[in-house]
Amino acid sequence: MSEVPVVRFEIVDGIGVITVDYPPVNALGPGVSEGIAAAVDQGNADPAVQAMVLLGAGRTFIAGADIRRFGKPRPPSPRRSYDALDESAKPVVAAIHGYALGGGLENALSCHWRIAVPSAKVGLPEVLIGILPGGGGTQRLPRLIGAKPALEMIVTGRHVPAEEAKALGIVDAIIPGQDLRAEAIAFARSVIGKPLRRISAMPPAAAEPGLFDEMRMSIARKARNQKAPYNCIAAVEAATRLPFAEGMAEEKRLFQELENAPEAQALRYAFFAEREIARIPFLPKDLALPEIKTAAVVGAGTMGGGIAMSFADNGFPVKLVDANPEGLARGMQRIRDNYAVSVKRGSITQTQMDERLPRIQPVERIEDIAECDVVIEAVFEQLPVKQEIFAKLDAVMKPEAILLTNTSAIDIDKIADATKRPQMVAGAHFFAPANVMKLLEVVEGPRTAPEVLGAAMKLGRAIGKISGYAGNCDGFVANRSRIYFTLEQNIMVEEGALPEQIDKVMVDFGYPMGPFAVNDMSGLDVSYFTRKRRLAEDPNYRTLPIPDRLVESGRKGQKTGAGWYRYEKGDRTPHVDPVVHRLIKEVAAEQGIEQRPFSDEEILHRLLFASANEACKILEEDKALRASDIDVMWLNGFGFPRYRGGLMFWADTIGAQEIYNQIAAWHQRYGDRWRPSALLRRVAESGGKLREAKAPRLQ
Ligand code: 3H9
Secondary structure, eight states: OOOOOSEEEEEETTEEEEEEOOTTTTOBOTTHHHHHHHHHHHHHHOTTOOEEEEEESTTOSBOOBOGGGTTSOOOOOSSOHHHHHHHOSSOEEEEEOSEEETHHHHHHHHSSEEEEOTTOEEEOGGGGGTOOOTTTHHHHHHHHHOHHHHHHHHHHOOOEEHHHHHHHTSSSEEOOOTTHHHHHHHHHHHHTTSOOOOGGGSOOOOOOTTHHHHHHHHHTTTTTTOSHHHHHHHHHHHHHHSOHHHHHHHHHHHHHHHHTSHHHHHHHHHHHHHHHTTOOTTSOTTOOOOOOOOEEEEOOSHHHHHHHHHHHHTTOOEEEEOSSHHHHHHHHHHHHHHHHHHHHHTSSOHHHHHHHGGGEEEESOGGGGTTOSEEEEOOOSOHHHHHHHHHHHHHHSOTTOEEEEOOSSSOHHHHHTTSSOGGGEEEEEEOSSTTTOOEEEEEEOTTOOHHHHHHHHHHHHHTTOEEEEEESSTTTTHHHHHHHHHHHHHHHHHHTOOHHHHHHHHHHHTOSSOHHHHHHHHOSHHHHHHHHHHHHHOTTOOOOHHHHHHHHTTOOBGGGTBSSSBOOTTOOOOBOOHHHHHHHHHHHHHHTOOOOOOOHHHHHHHHHHHHHHHHHHHHHTTSSSBHHHHHHHHHHHSOOOGGGOOHHHHHHHHOHHHHHHHHHHHHHHHOGGGOOOHHHHHHHHHTOOGGGOBOGGGO
16 A cells, blocks of 8 residues: 655646645654655756745644654654755745644745745744754744844744734735635745745844843743753854854754753653543544533632633633622623733733623523523532522523533532433533633533533633543542642641741742642632531541631731731732741640651652542542543643643652652551552552553543
8 A cells, every 4th residue: 555645746837836744733743854855856856846835734834843753763864854945946935824833833934935824823832842943943033033032932932823923024925825725836936036035044143132141030930940941042042143054053952952851751741641631532432512602601700700701712602690780790890800901911902802801791590591502600619509500500401501510529410410401410620710720620420421521521622721531529630639738738737847848849849839828829718618517527537727727816818918928918928927837836736746857858749649649549440531631630720830741740750669668658657648549559560650540441
């Protein structure tokens, strides 16, 4: 059987058309770069060819190098497409639709002209996978558009829309794109005979003094523990002081420092894990999913408002219902204020706000949402309240409507009990703030229909979320795996570690904030009441006397000016408070707990091993599908540093055996909360990887 070539070359009226055809996104997989180079050489050798175009078949131009090939030995390419395009004696026009990212844009920059359809996006996102543009992007882009905008694009990795790319000078013309190939051929014909615009021949880019140091300073906080952003800066800096060939050599050297570093390995893993999480293998492939065009959110509180915004932000009309007119008005005002802040910050335009806001329609009666395809309940987190809403929904909603509950812990099945259609009910657990946080846990109840589960997963993606499967259990997957982190964080304080030490360890590890500072920000009272409720249900529940005492003394966090830390009026900076130190000592003495110093390593391990152990138990019980799904949840729900891959990826850097041994020792010392998971033991004994662990139902 002959293989379909990944690059085609044909001649149309004197124009050589080079088409990359490597689905799904025309990544530069085996043979693609070589195929482009060979086509360019063929076009140059053929007197019938006067100019060439480079374009992508299918939905996109070229999405970049094939990320799966990084970190593995690759045969050295005899001739890279970038060189062949650059050196071509005949003009080559890149015609961009979909995405020109990474190596895709670098190929386009090696051409002599670039045209794009209005919906196209271009970018050099390599930094997001821990590397830098290694196909000349760091040398060509600054020469073409100037050091400052190139630096910003390369250090952030953002996708630049076609219009902006035109304004920056990255693309030469925007074409309608009704017939990309014909329009590209026409453009190529128009440049025949014009001098070639070879970016490599341009002088080094000019840069204003201090540009690079300023950039290094501005990223210092976000980029701590990482190397790629700094190497990106160094490479662009090289483009301002070195001739092209030397700049290319410097780019290569800086690239090679990164490719196999732990940071790049973790970020590549995260990239693929975020795509894998979308798959639920036990759903039939040909399952017909109900189409969702209209939505309703019940409850105009902070969470409901955020969920409604996620719909509006992604083009869905959404009704926001609240039986309390004042609550509804307050909710709508909060939404308006949130949008106004985004406009002020420049993250959206006024036009975008004006498009999004009218998509959210406030309504007071639940009957007004009866015809919506999906409804998400986001009312108070109490079973009777939720059951009452679901009984009402059951009475009014059209039979095919999907009924989702935004709960973080309540049994989905008990909520479904309030309806006569439990098969239509599933959980949709959003993370606060719901319009910002990417994670959506989709919870399958025991009676949820497969098409409802599939539709809810798909809906999450349609409103810009990363949907992850969760089975119905207390805390579902994300919060359940995090509970033991929170528990250890508090127990270590009883035993002598200070909140500020624990916070510092976690910030140094890469979290944006330490866990105690986060607690102060969210408010200590919510978990206080949860603990009281749990204690009432279970007399063996492990109480946490220190945060209880803080709340009882009026220290509820930032909102009361004091919690684990002290705050100055109008300022969110946490200040260490000797009052808290005294309270900790008092409680420890009352409880007869001997305090001792903790090493930073013990703190880190106690927090994360506890959660890794629980994550294994969740997998064992079939409540999560893959360890990598849990990693995606930690990255997108809890601010776990992305360049560490996620909880389980990080755990593998320590090793399952070492973690198991430590947990077994802590089990002996501290009792049942450290009971090692059987799955963890198996992985440790087999010398396997925790990040590859799967639920029994997937094996
Ligand atoms: C680079 O270029 C280095 C250079 O400087 C040269 C150095 C020498 N490779 O995301 P989707 C797969 S580094 C391999 O669901 P969307 C993806 O896994 C690269 N596979 O679609 C998925 O597979 P599956 C710089 C890739 O429409 C399928 O394609 N470029 C690659 O939501 C569909 O992807 C980037 O970092 C790839 N490069 O989004 C761009 N890209 O179906 C990375 C995609 O099996 N890609 N796949 O799960 C993206 O950002 C998005 O995929 C894109 C499309 C925006 C293009």
